[in-house]
Amino acid sequence: MCPVTQKSNMSQTKYIFVTGGVTSSLGKGIIAASLAKLLQSRGYKTTIQKLDPYINVDPGTLNPYEHGECYVTEDGAETDLDLGHYERFLNVRTSQANNVTTGRIYQSVIEKERRGEFLGKTVQVVPHITNEIKERVQLLGNSGDYDIVITEIGGTVGDIESLPYIEAVRQMLWEMGDNNAIVIHLTLVPYLSAAGELKTKPTQHSVKTLMESGIKADILVCRTEHHISDEIKDKLALFCNVKREAVIQSIDASTIYDVPILMQAEGLDTVTLKKLNLPDEIEPDLSHWKEFLKRHKNPKDEVTIGLIGKYVELQDSYKSILESFIHAGAANEVKVKVKSIHSEYINDQNYQAKLEGLDGILVAPGFGERGIEGKIQAVRFAREAGIPFLGICLGMQMAVIEYARNVLGLTDASSTEMDENTGNPVISLMEEQKTVTNKGGTMRLGAWDCELLDGSLVQKVYGGAKQIKERHRHRYEFNNKYKERLEKAGLIASGINRVTNLVEIVELRHHPWFIGVQYHPEYKSTVANPHPLFIGFVKAALAHKKA
Numbered sequence: 001m002c003p004v005t006q007k008s009n010m011s012q013t014k015y016i017f018v019t020g021g022v023t024s025s026l027g028k029g030i031i032a033a034s035l036a037k038l039l040q041s042r043g044y045k046t047t048i049q050k051l052d053p054y055i056n057v058d059p060g061t062l063n064p065y066e067h068g069e070c071y072v073t074e075d076g077a078e079t080d081l082d083l084g085h086y087e088r089f090l091n092v093r094t095s096q097a098n099n100v101t102t103g104r105i106y107q108s109v110i111e112k113e114r115r116g117e118f119l120g121k122t123v124q125v126v127p128h129i130t131n132e133i134k135e136r137v138q139l140l141g142n143s144g145d146y147d148i149v150i151t152e153i154g155g156t157v158g159d160i161e162s163l164p165y166i167e168a169v170r171q172m173l174w175e176m177g178d179n180n181a182i183v184i185h186l187t188l189v190p191y192l193s194a195a196g197e198l199k200t201k202p203t204q205h206s207v208k209t210l211m212e213s214g215i216k217a218d219i220l221v222c223r224t225e226h227h228i229s230d231e232i233k234d235k236l237a238l239f240c241n242v243k244r245e246a247v248i249q250s251i252d253a254s255t256i257y258d259v260p261i262l263m264q265a266e267g268l269d270t271v272t273l274k275k276l277n278l279p280d281e282i283e284p285d286l287s288h289w290k291e292f293l294k295r296h297k298n299p300k301d302e303v304t305i306g307l308i309g310k311y312v313e314l315q316d317s318y319k320s321i322l323e324s325f326i327h328a329g330a331a332n333e334v335k336v337k338v339k340s341i342h343s344e345y346i347n348d349q350n351y352q353a354k355l356e357g358l359d360g361i362l363v364a365p366g367f368g369e370r371g372i373e374g375k376i377q378a379v380r381f382a383r384e385a386g387i388p389f390l391g392i393c394l395g396m397q398m399a400v401i402e403y404a405r406n407v408l409g410l411t412d413a414s415s416t417e418m419d420e421n422t423g424n425p426v427i428s429l430m431e432e433q434k435t436v437t438n439k440g441g442t443m444r445l446g447a448w449d450c451e452l453l454d455g456s457l458v459q460k461v462y463g464g465a466k467q468i469k470e471r472h473r474h475r476y477e478f479n480n481k482y483k484e485r486l487e488k489a490g491l492i493a494s495g496i497n498r499v500t501n502l503v504e505i506v507e508l509r510h511h512p513w514f515i516g517v518q519y520h521p522e523y524k525s526t527v528a529n530p531h532p533l534f535i536g537f538v539k540a541a542l543a544h545k546k547a
């Protein structure tokens with residue numbers, strides 16, 4: 001993954017802060033990623049950072065029902081799912097520095113206090129917490145790697161939790177001066193159907209709230225379900241004290257991948273560059289992006305993939321997997337219909353009814369015991385019926401358990417995560433993990449090397465590669481004590497980390513397409529680089545459908 005053609009003769013990094021008003025869930029992350037895409041495609045080296053106002057040190061300890069998926073970066077940071085959007089849009093890697101929470105800020109300030117670094121001073125929100133926030137923002141800018149840093153402030157202005165961030169932004173705007181740092185405020189312009197009107201008042205109020213903290217919005221991005229007329233734009237400009245050209249409509253789109261195109265049409269990139277006093281004569285080169293959209297919107301065929309998981313009620317829980325299917329679908333010119341199936345409700349009575357008609361089965365990652373028997377049923381069905389199967393992390397572990405139980409006849413085979421005293425722990429903890437007591441940041445995380453077995457299916461899928469590097473997030477591992485027996489019976493370890501000797505990939509010898517991976521391929525799929533495993537899986541599903 002590397003940035004597209006970049007120029008970098010800018011002497012000073014410019015900063016864009018994105019705040020949100022009126023409600024949450026307006027899609028700040030998508031707007032930030034879309035703007036970054038437009039700036040990147042004009043040649044500006046751009047990165048995005050997310051500041052989250054909660055007290056968890058990172059989202060790694062959060063249940064997916066709280067904030068959706070936990071996204072993992074190459075350097076092993078457990079981060080907000082918006083970082084996934086940044087990587088998918090920009091095809092540039094993010095890192096720990098791209099996601100900071102209030103918990104992390106306080107942890108670091110308190111550690112400094114314990115080391116005596118504040119020299120006897122009273123440690124306070126202003127200036128100590130705000131200084132720490134400012135340092136974290138400027139860390140990316142000072143790296144010299146970027147022309148523009150976009151910082152998205154989580155939450156909504158006016159929230160108690162956001163106050164220190166907003167104050168830090170105010171100070172940075174003051175210190176950096178006009179044209180070096182700007183604020184884009186994202187708000188909602190609701191439509192009242194009884195009145196048949198779009199309403200600007202909530203936006204006026206949220207801009208006012210921002211003003212009370214000493215911040216004047218430079219650009220307004222207005223989320224709306226209906227077209228915002230020129231008249232309303234005039235009104236918003238006048239009452240919110242922004243230039244007319246700086247009122248940007250962000251209307252609901254059929255896909256998030258349309259948003260950069262819509263923002264370009266609205267002139268978000270041009271007005272941003274103008275405010276930052278940066279040249280705008282190079283038109284964005286979005287040819288590859290548009291080609292992807294064309295393929296995405298004009299599929300020649302369709303496949304249905306069953307996503308077997310236990311967090312299926314919340315789409316955000318499997319965000320990166322769903323997006324990977326969009327990338328892989330476009331690559332194959334196939335529409336991928338993902339049917340979410342709750343693993344808790346699959347049993348040996350109903351599995352056929354629940355799983356029939358699927359062209360491919362994906363067993364999702366997860367933690368804990370709930371729903372695992374349903375996942376094992378789904379693996380068995382895919383294995384016996386010759387349906388293309390992809391198991392990710394827990395999904396791979398379930399494939400190993402299923403094979404041990406139903407083929408090797410080890411009926412009590414399990415993972416020690418679910419059954420500590422199982423007689424056949426085919427999935428178990430590594431020695432190093434046995435003494436770990438803290439939950440946060442202690443799993444096997446980030447990118448690890450994996451050597452692919454010559455002549456394996458997975459090697460073919462990866463285009464003949466010998467070595468790959470993929471991102472992990474788990475505690476339990478394939479138990480090598482069972483490797484020989486499983487391999488003899490037909491479940492092959494086709495990817496191994498040579499340093500640790502850990503099995504990273506398993507595949508079935510006598511099956512059209514059956515792969516389980518201990519890592520998360522979905523974190524690395526981008527619009528520019530769809531992931532080979534997803535491309536291969538969708539292709540196999542299509543072949544299965546046609547056969």
Ligand code: GLN
Nearest residue numbers: 365366393394474475476
């Ligand atoms: N719960 C399993 C483990 O910790 C799998 C984790 C996952 O699917 N990400 O090993």
